[in-house]
Amino acid sequence: xxxxxxxxxxxxxxxxxxxxxxxxxxxxxxxxxxxxxxxxxxxxxxxxxxxxxxxxxxxxxxxxxxxxxxxxxxxxxxxxxxxxxxxxxxxxxxxxxxxxxxxxxxxxxxxxxxxxxxxxxxxxxxxxxxxxxxxxxxxxxxxxxxxxxxxxxxxxxxxxxxxxxxxxxxxxxxxxxxxxxxxxxxxxxxxxxxxxxxxxxxxxxxxxxxxxxxxxxxxxxxxx
Amino acid sequence: xxxxxxxxxxxxxxxxxxxxxxxxxxxxxxxxxxxxxxxxxxxxxxxxxxxxxxxxxxxxxxxxxxxxxxxxxxxxxxxxxxxxxxxxxxxxxxxxxxxxxxxxxxxxxxxxxxxxxxxxxxxxxxxxxxxxxxxxxxxxxxxxxxxxxxxxxxxxxxxxxxxxxxxxxxxxxxxxxxxxxxxxxxxxxxxxxxxxxxxxxxxxxxxxxxxxxxxxxxxxxxxxxxxxxxxxxxxxxxxxxxxxxxxxxxxxxxxxxxxxxxxxxxxxxxxxxxxxxxxxxxxxxxxxxxxxxxxxxxxxxxxxxxxxxxxxxxxxxxxxxxxxxxxxxxxxxxxxxxxxxxxxxxxxxxxxxxxxxxxxxxxxxxxxxxxxxxxxxxxxxxxxxxxxxxxxxxxxxxxxxxxxxxxxxxxxxxxxxxxxxxxxxxxxxxxxxxxxxxx
Ligand SMILES: Nc1ncnc2c1ncn2[C@@H]1O[C@H](COP(=O)(O)OP(=O)(O)OP(=O)(O)O)[C@@H](O)[C@H]1O
Ligand SMILES: [Mg+2]
Numbered sequence: 001x002x003x004x005x006x007x008x009x010x011x012x013x014x015x016x017x018x019x020x021x022x023x024x025x026x027x028x029x030x031x032x033x034x035x036x037x038x039x040x041x042x043x044x045x046x047x048x049x050x051x052x053x054x055x056x057x058x059x060x061x062x063x064x065x066x067x068x069x070x071x072x073x074x075x076x077x078x079x080x081x082x083x084x085x086x087x088x089x090x091x092x093x094x095x096x097x098x099x100x101x102x103x104x105x106x107x108x109x110x111x112x113x114x115x116x117x118x119x120x121x122x123x124x125x126x127x128x129x130x131x132x133x134x135x136x137x138x139x140x141x142x143x144x145x146x147x148x149x150x151x152x153x154x155x156x157x158x159x160x161x162x163x164x165x166x167x168x169x170x171x172x173x174x175x176x177x178x179x180x181x182x183x184x185x186x187x188x189x190x191x192x193x194x195x196x197x198x199x200x201x202x203x204x205x206x207x208x209x210x211x212x213x214x215x216x217x218x219x220x221x222x223x224x
Numbered sequence: 225x226x227x228x229x230x231x232x233x234x235x236x237x238x239x240x241x242x243x244x245x246x247x248x249x250x251x252x253x254x255x256x257x258x259x260x261x262x263x264x265x266x267x268x269x270x271x272x273x274x275x276x277x278x279x280x281x282x283x284x285x286x287x288x289x290x291x292x293x294x295x296x297x298x299x300x301x302x303x304x305x306x307x308x309x310x311x312x313x314x315x316x317x318x319x320x321x322x323x324x325x326x327x328x329x330x331x332x333x334x335x336x337x338x339x340x341x342x343x344x345x346x347x348x349x350x351x352x353x354x355x356x357x358x359x360x361x362x363x364x365x366x367x368x369x370x371x372x373x374x375x376x377x378x379x380x381x382x383x384x385x386x387x388x389x390x391x392x393x394x395x396x397x398x399x400x401x402x403x404x405x406x407x408x409x410x411x412x413x414x415x416x417x418x419x420x421x422x423x424x425x426x427x428x429x430x431x432x433x434x435x436x437x438x439x440x441x442x443x444x445x446x447x448x449x450x451x452x453x454x455x456x457x458x459x460x461x462x463x464x465x466x467x468x469x470x471x472x473x474x475x476x477x478x479x480x481x482x483x484x485x486x487x488x489x490x491x492x493x494x495x496x497x498x499x500x501x502x503x504x505x506x507x508x509x510x511x512x513x514x515x516x517x518x519x520x521x522x523x524x525x526x527x528x529x530x531x532x533x534x535x536x537x538x539x540x541x542x543x544x545x546x547x548x549x550x551x552x553x554x555x556x557x558x559x560x561x562x563x564x565x566x567x568x569x570x571x572x573x574x575x576x577x578x579x580x581x582x583x584x585x586x587x588x589x590x591x592x593x594x595x596x597x598x599x600x601x602x603x604x605x606x607x608x609x610x611x612x613x614x615x616x617x618x619x620x621x622x623x624x625x626x627x628x629x630x631x632x633x634x635x636x637x638x639x640x641x642x643x644x645x646x647x648x649x650x651x652x653x654x655x656x657x658x659x660x661x662x663x
Contacts, residue, residue: 111492
């Protein structure tokens, strides 16, 4: 088995009374495509936020990309987010008054320095070479999600975290986005952790884990 | 130990020098603490060996020379892209440890000089105390350098601009060492001479109708602000040049890195590094401002009595009684003012140690008539901050107050009023540059 890029031990997270994540052990291989399923409120987004350094666990240890997140201060965590992970949400969180290419450059800016040529190439790779100057409002849902992908991978993250990336998309757009993720993963060799409600989408991954009430109840390897 | 209070700012500047050196040059803290501490100690005890006037001249000369070198280096820096790095490299070996040691010696000598009263003798105890304080600061600074924030990463010229600024700040905390006031004097004189040359060579029209117009503008060149602002420009220019040079320094190429994110990270780190180098010139500018402030508003208290109004009798004789208010024989300067026809002529009487009187205008023949104050064993010209040892008061020349002929009469000192007025007018005319403002 290849080395682990994500390794959690007894990670917990509660919001007041609600225990969103019971002690959870999870290992993800470097380069693996992992799908996370479970009914609403089962703690999928909570897990993803912890892996992305957007949130801190109440207990347990969390090693992502060789970094123990507990040892990082706020600055270190911000840097971890900038340099190690790319994140895609169901709601695209694009900046509405900036064009597609400017949205991608924004991510470059927070990471290091903007580089327009590189941002354009990234958009061309997701098939949006002809929509560089359009704002998110002028793009379809699928196109918006592809801008998000370009933005998420622009800083060459080792891990791509996707929270229901296709949740808002119709079947055709979903296929386009998933194809794109496959292609990019083949080229860039990043690890994907993807939350989804859709069995078919989940089957794109190599392994699926099922959460129920914050507990990892089951895992399945895909046949493909 | 009141004397030690006078060197608090200089000692703080010295501490700043050590911190900057600890961060700015590669030598280890032990070498830096030892070398710089020893040289500061040597410098601060020099007044025990070398007569202080000589030491003052040496201090000012070397500091001014170093400043001139910084000027040249900073111009070299903006001359062509990449200059900053080039100058930094060229000056590296010379500027590293050697420069640090020289700066330490100068700082020590500066602090030592400040502790020696003008014309007085050095007090070994005060000098020792300052030396001990300086050595402690050297050690503390050398080792505290590593705790400085990461953004303080000066470039070669930036570091030396800061070190020199701190040295100039040490200098300006004593009127005797101050380099800014003499600089403003030089600028003033240069501009005056320049304008005079223009008139001499008839390059400026000297026509009755044109003349007043021209003078309106020429007058600006003679205003007291010209020397000051000229000095400010000369003081800050190298710092400005260095900041510009840092801005213009091209960043190393990152084109060889294939991966975009890595390339951008490296680029960002270069940009950050270059931005951090600006901290030194910015700090240097702040320190220079403090130096100029100290030079303009010296914190020394001078004896400066308000001028007493006097009148002349029918024969034009002004008699200052020896006994009474004020008592002119007490060894302190006593100022008087005689008004006549719109002219207010100020003069003072000073009884010297040998019992002789000196009677002089409250003005000299080269500066604007801002007058004098009396410090320890010396007068100071408020305009150019030159110190006039008390025993030379009454002698003509330089920035000495212009002597007045007087007679000792029974019960007082007698001065001829018309003579006083003429002398005052001539002096003021010479120094205020034809129609310049009068006090
Ligand atoms: N910021 C928060 N404050 C309080 N409770 C929260 C917070 N975030 C999540 N929760 C709660 O934690 C539990 C797990 O939430 P989480 O968002 O991880 O669910 P999920 O599996 O992503 O659900 P969905 O499929 O609907 O997105 C839920 O009960 C939710 O109400
Ligand atoms: Mg969710």
